[in-house]
Amino acid sequence: MSSVKIEFKNLSKRYKDVLAVSNFSAQVQSGRVTGFLGPNGAGKSTALRCLLGLVNPTGGSAAVNGGSYSQLQDPIHKVGAVLDSRGFHPGLTAKQNLKIMASASDINFSRIDEVLELVDLASAANKRTKGFSLGMKQRLSLAIAMLGDPEILILDEPANGLDPLGIVWLREFLQKLAGEGRTILVSSHQLAEMQNTVNDVLIINKGVLVAQGTIKEICKGRSLEEAFLELTLRKSA
Amino acid sequence: MSALLKSELRKLIYLRANWLLLLWSGLFAALGTVAPILVLNSDNGPGRGVFSGTETQEGINAVFANAAGGYLFALILGILIMTNEYRHGTAVGTFLVTPKRSTVLVAKLIAASLAGLVIQLFSFLFAITSGFIALTFFEPHAPVPAELLFKVLRASAISGLVLGIVGVGLGALVKNQIAAVTGAVIWTLIVEGLVVAFVESIGKYLPAGAITGLVDVDFGENDFNFSIENYLTPGPATLVLLGYAALFSLIAMRTTLRRDLD
Numbered sequence: 466m467s468s469v470k471i472e473f474k475n476l477s478k479r480y481k482d483v484l485a486v487s488n489f490s491a492q493v494q495s496g497r498v499t500g501f502l503g504p505n506g507a508g509k510s511t512a513l514r515c516l517l518g519l520v521n522p523t524g525g526s527a528a529v530n531g532g533s534y535s536q537l538q539d540p541i542h543k544v545g546a547v548l549d550s551r552g553f554h555p556g557l558t559a560k561q562n563l564k565i566m567a568s569a570s571d572i573n574f575s576r577i578d579e580v581l582e583l584v585d586l587a588s589a590a591n592k593r594t595k596g597f598s599l600g601m602k603q604r605l606s607l608a609i610a611m612l613g614d615p616e617i618l619i620l621d622e623p624a625n626g627l628d629p630l631g632i633v634w635l636r637e638f639l640q641k642l643a644g645e646g647r648t649i650l651v652s653s654h655q656l657a658e659m660q661n662t663v664n665d666v667l668i669i670n671k672g673v674l675v676a677q678g679t680i681k682e683i684c685k686g687r688s689l690e691e692a693f694l695e696l697t698l699r700k701s702a
Numbered sequence: 703m704s705a706l707l708k709s710e711l712r713k714l715i716y717l718r719a720n721w722l723l724l725l726w727s728g729l730f731a732a733l734g735t736v737a738p739i740l741v742l743n744s745d746n747g748p749g750r751g752v753f754s755g756t757e758t759q760e761g762i763n764a765v766f767a768n769a770a771g772g773y774l775f776a777l778i779l780g781i782l783i784m785t786n787e788y789r790h791g792t793a794v795g796t797f798l799v800t801p802k803r804s805t806v807l808v809a810k811l812i813a814a815s816l817a818g819l820v821i822q823l824f825s826f827l828f829a830i831t832s833g834f835i836a837l838t839f840f841e842p843h844a845p846v847p848a849e850l851l852f853k854v855l856r857a858s859a860i861s862g863l864v865l866g867i868v869g870v871g872l873g874a875l876v877k878n879q880i881a882a883v884t885g886a887v888i889w890t891l892i893v894e895g896l897v898v899a900f901v902e903s904i905g906k907y908l909p910a911g912a913i914t915g916l917v918d919v920d921f922g923e924n925d926f927n928f929s930i931e932n933y934l935t936p937g938p939a940t941l942v943l944l945g946y947a948a949l950f951s952l953i954a955m956r957t958t959l960r961r962d963l964d
Contacts, residue, residue, distance in 0.1 A: 518801045519794060519963040535801035546798055551791030554717070561716045569709035569799045609795060 470495045470617055470648040471516065475525035478511050478672075485511040487672040488525065493650050493665070495616075498643045500663035500680075501652040502693055508672040509652040510548070513621050517546055529617060541570045545610030546619045552606060555595035559586060559605050562594060566609055580608040585634065599626030607638070618642060620651040624658065636662055660689040670697045703809060706800055710783070710813035717786075720779065720817070727775035727821045728828030734768030735833030743840045756843040760921055765833055766846060767919040769854045772825025773861040776818030777886055780869015783814045785879035793963055803959045807951060810870045818866025819859060826858040850919060856936065857917040864943040868909070871950025875958055906933045907942055915939035 471493035478486040486508040493499045503509050514520040516527040518534040529537065529544055537543055553562035563577045581587045584604040589597070594605065603623055610618060620639075624632050632655065639662050643649060653659050659666075666683045668676040676683055676696050684692045714720050742755045742765070755761050787793035800806050830851065837843050869886070876882040890910055898905035905911040915933035934942060 514963070517798060519797060521960075521962060537801070540801060541799050544798075548794055549791065552795045554713070554786070554790050554792055556718060557716050561712075565709050565712050565716070566795060566799060568712055569706050569796070571705045 468495050469493070470530060471619075471650055472528045472531075473512060473516070473525070474528070476512060476515055476522055476527050477524035478508070478515055478520060479523045485672055486515070486522075486669075489669065489672065489674050490525075491667050491674055491677050493648060493667075495648045496646045497664040498639065498649040498651065498662055499665040499667060500659040500689075501650055501667045501669070502654075502656065502659065502689075503652075503669040504697060505654075507669045509669055510621050511672075512669070513546075513548065513619055513650075513652065517544070517548075517619065519548075539570060539613070541566070541572075541613035541615065543613070543615050544617045544619060545613060545615040546621075547603070547606040547610050547623050548621045549606075551602075552609065553594050553602075556593060558591045558593055559597075559608070560590045562605070563608060563612065566612055570613060572612055576612060576614070580611045583611055584608045584638070600628060600631040603627060603631070603635075616647055618647055618649045618651075620649065622652055622654065624653055624655045632658060656690040656693055657688075660684075668693060668696055703805065706805065706809040707812055710809050711816070713786075714783070714813060714817050719782070723775055723779055723782075724821055724824055727772035727825040730775065731769055731772040731825035731829035732832035734771035735765050735829045736836045738765045738768065739833065739836040739840060756837060756840055759844045762844045762846055763850060763919050764921040765837075766830065766850055766854055767917050767921065769826050769829035769833065770822070770858040770861060770913065770917050771829070772822055772858070773818075773865050773913055774887065774890055775825065776821045776862045776865040777869045777872075777890070778883055779817050779821060780814040780866040780871075781873040781882045781886060782869075782879070783810050783817070783866075784870045784873030785877060785882055788877045789879045797963060804955055807870070807874060807955060807959060810874075811867050811947075811951065814866035814870040815863045816866070818862035818864070818869070820862070821866075822858040822862025826855055830854075853918050857913065860916055860936070860940050861913050861943070864940065864947060865909075867947040868943065868950060871947050871954060874954030875950050877958055902932075906939075909943065909946060912939040912942040916943075 469492045473489050473491045476486055476489040489512055501509050511520060515522045516529065516534060534540060534544065559581065560577060564574060567574060567577055581590050584607050586601065586604045586608060589601060594602065597605065603626060607623065624635055627635060636658055639649060639651065660680065663680055665679050666676065667674065680689065739756055742761050756765060787796055796806055797803060872886060873882050876885065894908050894910050897908065898911065906915055911933060916936050916939040918930060918936050920930040
């Protein structure tokens with residue numbers, strides 16, 4: 466039986482004159498892969514950062530497991546997040562970066578080799594990350610997100626900068642994680658990829674939720690791209 | 703907290719730049735002891751004229767008081783410990799693991815304090831050793847009393863412990879790494895001297911003035927126009943430095959650390 470793992474309730478965020486997220490309410494069910502879609506500047510990243518306690522909402526709330534992220538005990542074991550391809554020190558090796566994160570939450574170092582294997586980065590474990598390609602950085606970000614073996618994954622544009630092989634790898638990776646029953650909220654521009662990967666869809670445009678439902682309910686026989694364009698253009702008009 | 707502290711210490715150990723900073727602190731402090739020995743004892747130097755050379759106690763005091771001079775590097779390391787998080791975007795990961803930002807700040811303050819202590823102990827030893835070696839070229843010289851070395855060692859240890867904390871507080875407040883480091887260096891080496899020149903009475907309450915009070919070594923009023931009487935004693939001087947650390951950290955906790963992390 467599925468339960469609500471992530472919930473946005475009337476979430477709003479204003480940056481000076483810009484209303485990035487406006488009265489946004491949505492739910493993400495457990496054990497589902499939910500695509501968080503929207504044009505550039507739609508408010509996806511802001512909403513995710515509010516969810517993870519990195520950005521203070523102007524109004525409303527965002528909850529993980531029924532409470533705010535900052536209230537979670539040992540959050541890295543419950544939620545893994547990839548927000549951008551930075552987030553590690555360029556002067557350190559992949560393994561050193563992972564050791565720093567692992568030691569901050571008392572994770573056994575044997576887990577580091579496991580996550581490096583998981584993201585196909587074991588061969589670059591002892592290379593400094595300043596020499597990493599964007600794809601390798603994304604994989605390392607995913608490895609960091611998986612360190613605590615979390616049940617919930619929040620991924621912001623994980624396909625950004627990936628070449629076609631990387632995108633295929635990411636698709637299979639997400640499908641594998643979904644197969645393990647994890648709850649995944651993934652924002653992306655790769656609509657064709659999303660169509661093959663997600664169970665549910667949230668579409669946001671100009672900070673406002675424009676559609677929410679299962680992929681079938683949203684697409685209604687169309688491709689996800691067609692549905693997305695119609696929904697975002699119709700709301701924009 | 704202990705896990706977070708371990709993580710912070712691991713960052714310090716892994717980064718090559720920190721080891722370079724440690725080396726520079728030793729060289730800087732050693733320059734502070736060796737250069738005065740050369741100047742005071744040169745044919746045309748002050749030691750041959752109005753000022754005392756290293757054959758006098760004042761000259762020896764002036765030389766070895768500089769062995770605490772690596773404190774600037776403890777301050778810089780403290781700044782780097784905090785600002786590296788913003789410069790390299792690792793703050794996101796750090797705050798995802800530990801959402802309570804004040805806890806992260808406290809772990810960094812402790813780590814910086816320990817790192818500052820290491821820097822100052824290393825630079826003290828390097829400077830003292832260099833000073834003794836340099837003195838062998840200028841025999842005879844006045845004795846180097848154990849009390850003098852103890853005072854400078856005490857000042858080195860306390861300034862290292864406290865200035866690492868001051869650095870983290872400053873770095874939390876001024877998140878831009880270049881601005882924070884440049885500002886701290888310019889203030890310490892230039893601005894503070896100018897402020898003291900114009901408003902002498904507040905000099906002892908400023909950071910470098912407090913450290914001079916902490917060293918508690920008199921160079922001789924006649925020779926160097928310097929008297930330790932004008933400075934705070936080590937206890938109050940330590941409190942003044944801790945006050946700066948607390949002030950910066952508290953303001954940062956109320957302001958910059960609460961801001962959005964984009």
